Amino acid sequence: MSGPSIELTGLSLQYGPERVLSDIDHTFEAGCCHVLMGPNGGGKTSLLRSILGLTPFTGDITIHWPDRPGAIGYVPQSAAFESSLPLTVMDFVLLNLSRRPLFWRRASKERQQVLAQLERVGMAERADRRMGQLSGGEQQRVLFAQALLDQPQLLILDEPTTGMDETGVRYLDDLIADLNQRGCTLMCVHHDVGAVRRLPNPMVHVVNREIVDSGPADQVLAPHKLANLFQHHSRKVA
Numbered sequence: 066m067s068g069p070s071i072e073l074t075g076l077s078l079q080y081g082p083e084r085v086l087s088d089i090d091h092t093f094e095a096g097c098c099h100v101l102m103g104p105n106g107g108g109k110t111s112l113l114r115s116i117l118g119l120t121p122f123t124g125d126i127t128i129h130w131p132d133r134p135g136a137i138g139y140v141p142q143s144a145a146f147e148s149s150l151p152l153t154v155m156d157f158v159l160l161n162l163s164r165r166p167l168f169w170r171r172a173s174k175e176r177q178q179v180l181a182q183l184e185r186v187g188m189a190e191r192a193d194r195r196m197g198q199l200s201g202g203e204q205q206r207v208l209f210a211q212a213l214l215d216q217p218q219l220l221i222l223d224e225p226t227t228g229m230d231e232t233g234v235r236y237l238d239d240l241i242a243d244l245n246q247r248g249c250t251l252m253c254v255h256h257d258v259g260a261v262r263r264l265p266n267p268m269v270h271v272v273n274r275e276i277v278d279s280g281p282a283d284q285v286l287a288p289h290k291l292a293n294l295f296q297h298h299s300r301k302v303a
């Protein structure tokens with residue numbers, strides 16, 4: 066089963082007097098690798114959170130699934146784990162696999178499933194470490210493994226390579242290429258122009274209160290446009 070398209074109609078979002086997203090009409094095509102870029106505070110995370118239903122907005126967001134609704138995976142920008150929390154990598158990913166409490170014995174089938182996902186991000190050997198004792202980049206890899214468990218058809222990533230070393234980035238590149246080949250729709254926030262160019266046929270959307278530019282990466286990230294990519298609009302107070 067392949068991924069959905071996402072249609073925004075008159076999407077606006079405001080925090081107090083500050084208008085973060087303003088009357089956006091836009092469609093993200095099915096099965097593509099979409100990258101949101103733009104200046105800090107331009108509204109990229111707010112746009113992702115709106116699609117996930119994690120923040121109130123006005124207007125409409127419609128997810129057009131090709132068949133029946135599929136699974137959605139989400140990797141947030143960062144997560145904090147208290148180092149004294151007795152929650153291992155295996156526990157954390159297992160928690161997301163079933164609704165049963167952790168102290169119930171887990172079937173080895175479930176454990177194998179989790180290990181297979183951890184293997185895909187190079188973290189299987191650290192399955193018994195506590196989440197709070199991993200580095201930021203390692204935690205990010207585990208969050209990614211957890212988001213892959215349900216075989217998502219829509220995968221939403223907020224700055225997925227933050228804190229990751231080269232090996233982590235390579236795992237991520239391979240996984241994204243694999244998901245893209247399977248027709249999954251990917252939405253991803255990125256700041257690194259070089260990393261975006263490595264993605265499979267990326268569509269880049271520049272978010273700066275509105276979507277100010279959109280198209281294939283080689284057009285939107287053309288050298289003469291790069292200077293303006295991270296430039297801020299003066300923000301209007303609504």
Ligand SMILES: Nc1ncnc2c1ncn2[C@@H]1O[C@H](COP(=O)(O)OP(=O)(O)OP(=O)(O)O)[C@@H](O)[C@H]1O
Binds near residue numbers: 103104
């Ligand atoms: N929960 C919130 N309450 C109040 N203001 C918020 C909230 N979340 C975000 N904002 C503000 O909304 C604006 C857009 O934030 P958002 O995180 O969407 O931007 P972004 O483009 O993802 O930025 P960055 O590139 O720095 O991650 C910022 O000015 C931010 O301070």
